[in-house]
Amino acid sequence: MSRPGKNIGIVLAAVVLVGCGGSDEGAGSAPGGSSAPAGSANRGVVLIGFDASEALIGALGQGRIQGLVVQNPIRIGETSVKTLVKSLEKQPVERRISTGEALVTPENYKQPEIDKLIHPARAENVSNASLSGPKSKKWKIIVIPKGTTHEFWESVHAGALKAAEELGNVEITWMGPQKEDDRTKQIELIQSAVAAGVDGIAVAPLDAQALVEPVEAAIARGIPVLAFDSNLDSDRTVSYVATDNYHGGVLAARRLGEVLHGKGRLILLRYAVGSESTEQREKGFTDTLAKEFPEIKMVSDSEYAGPTFDSAQQKAESLLTRYRGQFDAVFCANESSTFGMMRALEGAGMLP
Amino acid sequence: MKEEIEDIEGIRAAGPGRLRNVLQWVWTVVGPFVGLALIAGFFTYLTRGSGHFLSPDNLRTIAGHTMIVGTAALGMTLIIIAGGIDLSVGSTVALVTVVMALFIKKVDPMLPESLRAWHAAVPMAIVVGILTGGLCGAINGGLIAGLRVVPFIITLGTYQAYRGLATWLASSTTIYVPSSMRPSWFGGLVAIQPEPRWLMVSPGVWMLLLLSLFLAVSLKFSLLGRYSYAIGSNEATARLCGINVPGMKVILYAVGGLAAGLAGVLDFAKLGGVGVPTTAAGLELQVIAAVVIGGGSLSGGEGTVLGTLIGCLIIAVLQNGCVHAGIPNAVQDIVIGVIIVVAVTLDRLRRGRAA
Amino acid sequence: MNFKELRMQDVGKSFGATRALDGVSLTVGAGEVRALIGENGAGKSTLMKVLSGAIRPDSGTMTLDGEPYAPRGPREALSRGVAMIYQELALAPALTVEANILLGQERSSGGWLHLREHRRIAAEALELLEHPDIRPEARVGDLGVGAQQLVEVARALVSKARVIVFDEPTSSLSERDAHRLFAIIDRLRDRGMAIVYISHFLEEVRRVAQTYTVLRDGRSVGEGTLAETDERSIIARMIGRDPGELFPRVPHQPGEPILELSGFRASERGKPVDLAVRRGEIVGLAGLVGAGRTRLVRAIFGLGPVVDGRVRVAHSDDNSARPRRRIDEGVGFLSEDRKGEGLALNLPIEDNMTYPGLRRHARGGWLSLGERRREVNDWIKRLRIAAAGPGQPVGGLSGGNQQKVALARLLHQRADVLLLDEPTRGIDVGSKAQIYRLLGELAAQGKAILVVSSYLPELFGICDRIAVMSRGALTEALPLDHWTEHRVMEVATRGAGIDPSSSTD
Structure with missing residues (x-):
């Protein structure tokens, strides 16, 4: 996406926003009343969403989306790996780590600290370390997201890789179910990883209860498990790293x-x-x-x-x-x- | 002219055909194993650094991962042999998990204290789950035989309908069975590490093997089995020979449904007692792929239990091997797709040469 | 059009070790209709494929007016003026008559069709056939079989064909359509075309052709003018032996009636049928294709609807029984469609042979396969079925051996009443003779046999009595000496209004 195009979008957005505000005032009495629906074409429906992707940010810039709550996927990935390695090295870790969230609006999205959040680095088609290849690093861990098709997870992946690079003693394998509701597949991934002899598992559980059994089976075999993004009904995980x-x-x-x-x-x-x-x-x-x-x-x-x-x-x-x-x-x-x-x-x- | 060529073939087959038949038989039996061995060998080579791939632990894991697909595939084998198809398997499994979860939640509190201590609601739910599957199958069979619409269409319909029913029963959410209602042995049914260690593999895998043996024997030695082949090979012939084709169809799909029901029970156990209306999406295609890789013919009349089991193993080895080798999802899917096409083509060539 | 003749000289073709054609010579000149006569499997179809360019001969020469003719495909054959009218029509049912007539020979420029010219050409061709009543814009699928065949002929005319080969064209035609076709062939002949007419119906060959060539085992074994040859010698040439050898007579004695039909109707249009078949006799059902014979026997066996009337098998009275019930009553049925319905081709001999009687080998749903195999092996031996073993898929057997498996099935199920629909269709002469002998032996054992056949010599060769069906009405079944082939054809074509016993010639 070209930058100049974006700038035009921003200018437009500013204009539209002003217009929006204006008509909002005028239509103040309309909501609630059945006539003159506010959702008609001239004003448009207010859309508030979650998470940032290229397309969503573009729409935000054009004033088509009024707000996005964004997480910090890079920090989620990074913190998860670092925390897991910490625990592998027998250092104390916090049970709950919040990675922060922010509201992005057409007004604030150009601010540098927000921009960093909404244009996080991403890892695309990065080749994986083989789980059972010769061990070149001290620790070998698998990171299992909820799915592999959302941009959000690519940023988590980037964060995890960043942590691995900074730590230098850990190898990351990134593998998740394709569909974000395939609990069975996620369970099997954990089981396969255990059998492949990983040192630790970081998982974003698709289901707080369904994943308990395989996770606890892994813990029982001395493999620490960390939950990220979404929690698990178990008090035996190392930590829970997520947005609030x-x-x-x-x-x-x-x-x-x-x-x-x-x-x-x-x-x-x-x-x-x-x-x-x-x-x-x-x-x-x-x-x-x-x-x-x-x-x-x-x-x-x-x-x-x-x-x-x-x-x-x-x-x-x-x-x-x-x-x-x-x-x-x-x-x-x-x-x-x-x-x-x-x-x-x-x-x-x-x-x- | 065709006749003349056939005449000659007939004579040739009567002569030195015996050796050829033996060779053909050997190839039929060994062929699928060759594919499995090649794929396993490939991953062993890829992950040679660690040696974990062929470790007993991992073999146990792979075996455990064939459980659900394998159980459902047994029923599908029977249906495909009889020239049918069942696209509703995944939806049936989801429906079964939901029904079981609702059943346990509803029935457990109603039981007297003595039975509750034994978690008596769970075995009852298992029976209910299997019967639910059987009922789904019987409905499939009844519609196919009664409306005389091809199975593909009927089960495409029930594929949607059963999934919808599951979602509706679950009010679009997931049904969680409180841990107090779940006995400790329930998860053990499908645990990769079996509780008495001497079992070697998960109890679910043993059950799959026993059922496979039973089905294989039935296919060869029972009226039901022979009639399935007859219907699948040529329905008109089956009718001519006095086989009650519509009745058989209801029975066959019901048996297939029972297998799917059992697969649902296993999935329910694997999910830790959660009724998930969206679970097992796409399971039907994996199951069909397993049967087809194992030599089943979608035009009916062909298919073996051994082949199906190997088909399941091939899929499980692929998925597990890709995790070990760190191969991403997209590549996995491509590889499985290629293997289906290659396996079926090889199978056709093999038969083409033999016939 | 100064075309004179198509000549084939010593044409040979092998498939592997089989000599499908072994030195066939045939000449057909302008203004001549030559019948190509032979049994199924004699090589007629192969010869036809050679003519159309679908396969290339290994040896021999073909010439058109002295110029070498060796087409590389049907398209080239057509462009040289040789057209085929196949048994199974090669039409696109969803397209119009006009589009079908011009299929593959469209007039176009730059990819656009000249539809007006198409209309003119099609109308011309149809007029030539004196059938302007077939509308060029009608959908071919809506036409009757006879009219569809005319569309094929029109297509050949448009291609400026000089030689037209008809492959058993009347096999699916009604009597009226067949006569229409004969008239058209006469007209084509008069216009100076050369016609090759493939058939094994001697009566119709006499009607339409002047000269004949007999084909047997891939060789031409006789030719001449039909006017100078009697039927018996042609049949002898076709089967390669005296007809008496083909139809061995096994003495048998009729007993009490076991299958009785009264007022039986298998379709709304059918007329009430009365028929009794006794133990120890063979009754033939003659008639044209489509007369309702197949529908009748299928209804008896419970494969088709029974509109009204009674069926009595042995001592049980059950009008709308299903096949299972009939089988239990001792009725066996042999389908005319051996490959489509009769047999499950990819299943082994033993399965195919034992399905109706499978329960006999079962205890509580489980089979005793050893016992079954012993019985199957026994039948394979007794019927001299050439096969590798009981486990061989029937699809790999020859037509004759397949038919023996289908027959053995009725014996295995211990049927007392055998309903046989075209039992020798498409099988070799040797197997035919064996099956005829077997039927005689079965009758001698006291079985009742009802045979549907379109091949009259066969019915005359093996039956004790013959009944003729015409448009759903059945004559009384009368002993052979009341019938001649001519008389049967007369009743079959003109309807059974006539009492056959009134004119016994």
């Missing part, structure tokens, strides 16, 4: 309240069942809305986007058709569902 997801949800809710001026109708497109991290975000989001913005009404909060862009877009398209003209804002709790929702909104002409 609940707080991320709180940030998103406050941003929504701000843009809608505390009034409006909302669709919450959930991510997937049993995913601890996104459920936390959704909970933080709904809790905050209920507490601080009682006049924002939930139109739909029972639909799940599913594991891929495609599934999210499909679900979003049917939601939009179902509730056309009956909502002002949408919240999605991860990258794929935000992107799918954005594409669906674009397709329906509901974005500015």
Whole structure:
């Protein structure tokens, strides 16, 4: 993506934002009333999402997305590996490590500290260390994400590699299920890694309960396991390294309240069942809305986007058709569902 | 003209064909093993540095990973031999996990204290899970026989419907069975390291082997088995010979469903007692791939239990080997795709030369 | 058009060790219809493929008006003026008559079709056939078989064919369509075309052709003009021996009736059928293809619907029994479609032979394979089936041996009533003779046999009584001395309104 193009986008965004604010004032009485739906083409639906990808940031720059809560995937990857190695070297580690989260808006996204968060380094098609090859480093660990198709995980991967480079005594194998709901595959990955004789495992569990057995089986064989991104119902893991997801949800809710001026109708497109991290975000989001913005009404909060862009877009398209003209804002709790929702909104002409 | 050529073939087969038949038989039996050995050898070479690939631990792991696919594939073998296909296997498995989770949560508190202490709800749930699978299969078979629509379409429909039913029953979420309701032995069913160590492999693997033996014997020595081959080879002939084709179809798909139900029980145990409406997505394709790699023909009449098991092992070895060698997902998928095509082509060549 | 003749000289073709054609010579001149007569497997189809360029001969020469003719494919054959009308029509059913007529010979420039010219050419061709009633824009799939065949002929005409080869063209035609076709062939002959007419129906050969060539085992074994040759000597040439040897008579005595039909109808259009077959006799069902014979025997066996009437097998009365029930009652059925329905080709002989009677070898659902194999081996020996063993897939057997397996199945299931639909279709003469003898022996053992056949000499050779079916109506089954081949054909083509016993010639 070329820089000049982006700058134009920013200028445009500024203009659109001003316009947005203006019409917002004017339509202040409209939300709640059935006539003059705020979600019509001239103003567009407010979209608040989670995580940053090239496409999402671009849309943010054009004012099509009003806010994104971003995590720090690089730090997640880096901290996970460093913490795991620390524990392998018998040093004390914290049980819970928060890696921070931030709200990105069309207003603040050019600031340098935010830019670093939204353009993290990524690891693409990096060749892996062979798990059972000759051991060239002291420690050999496997890092298992929830999936391998989201940009988010590529940044986590980059962070993990960065840590490995800095430490110098650890080899990383990166391997995850392709679909972000394939619990069985993740269980088998852990089992295969144990059989291949790794020294440690860092895993982003797809399910807080289903992964307990294989993880504890690994721990029982003296292989320390660290959970990242999403927690596990077990107190035997080394540590839990993640964004404070609940707080991320709180940030998103406050941003929504701000843009809608505390009034409006909302669709919450959930991510997937049993995913601890996104459920936390959704909970933080709904809790905050209920507490601080009682006049924002939930139109739909029972639909799940599913594991891929495609599934999210499909679900979003049917939601939009179902509730056309009956909502002002949408919240999605991860990258794929935000992107799918954005594409669906674009397709329906509901974005500015 | 065709007749004349066949005449000659007939005469030739009567003469020195015996040796050829023996060779053909040897090749049929040994052929799939060759593929497995080649793939295993390849990964052993790739990971020669550590020697972990052929370690008993890893072999145990690979065996454990064939459990679910293998159990479902036994049923699929029977169905494919009879010229059918069942695309709803993965959805059935998901439905079974959900039904089991709901059943345990519902029934456990209703049981008297003495039975609760024994976790009696779990064995009951296992039976319910298997029967749920059988029911799904019977519905498939009933629709196929009753509506006379090809199995591909019917099971494509139930593939969606069973998944939808699972999601609906689970209210679109995951059903967690509290740990207090789960007996300690339940996870042990599918544990890679079996509890009494002398078992060598997971109890689930032993069960798979026993069932395989039973199915292999049934295919050869039972009416059901012979009738399946008849229907798969030529349905018209089967009808002509007085075989109740629609009735057999219901039975065959129900048996396939029971196998899928059992696979669902195993998946439920593997997931640690979680009913997941999205689990086992794409399982049906792995299962079909295993049967086809093992020599099953999608046009029916062909397929063996041994071949299917080897097909499952080939897939499991590939997936496990790729983890060991650090080969990324994308490459794994390409390799599995290539192997399916190569295996089936080789199989055809082999038969082409033999026939 | 100054075409004179197509000449084939000593044409030979081998497939591996088989001599499919072994020095065939044949000449057909302009204005001549030459019948190519021979049994199935005599090499007629191979010869035809050589003519069309589908296969290349190993030896011999072919000339068109003295110029060498060695087509490398059907396209080249067509461009030299040699067209084929195949038994299975090579038409695209979804396309129009016009598109089919011009298929492969479209007039176009720059990739665009000259549709107006197409319409004109197609209409011309159809008019030449004196069938302007077939509309050029009709979908071929909507036409009857007879009309479809005319479309093929029209296609040959458009290609300026000088030689047209018909391969058993009447096998799926109604009597009326067949006569229409004969008239067209006459007309083509009068226009100076050379026609090769492949058939083994001697009656129709006499109607349409002037000269004949007999083919047997890949050799031409006789030729001449039909007017000067009697039927018996042609048959003797076709089968290579005296007809008496082909149809060995095994003495047998009729007993009490075991299969009785009364007022039986297998289709809405069918007329009520009354028929009784006794133990120890062979009854033949003659008639044209499509007369309803196959439908009748299938309905008896429970493979087709029974509209009304009664079937009585042995002592049980059950009109709409399924095959399983019939098998249990002792009825056996042999399908006319050996490869499509009769046998599961990729399964071994032992499975194919024993399916209906498999339960006999089962105890509680489990089979005694050793016992079964002993019985199968016994039948293989008794029927002299040439096979590597009971485990060989039937697909690898010759047609004759396949048919013996299908017959052995009825014996293994211990059927007392055998319903045989075209039992010798497409098998070699040697196997035929063996099967005829076997049927005689079975009758002598007291089995009742009902044979459907389109090959009259066969029915006359083996049956005790013959009934003729025409458009769903069946005559009384009368002893052989009430019939002649001519009389049978007459009843078969004109309908069974006539009482066959009234004119016994």
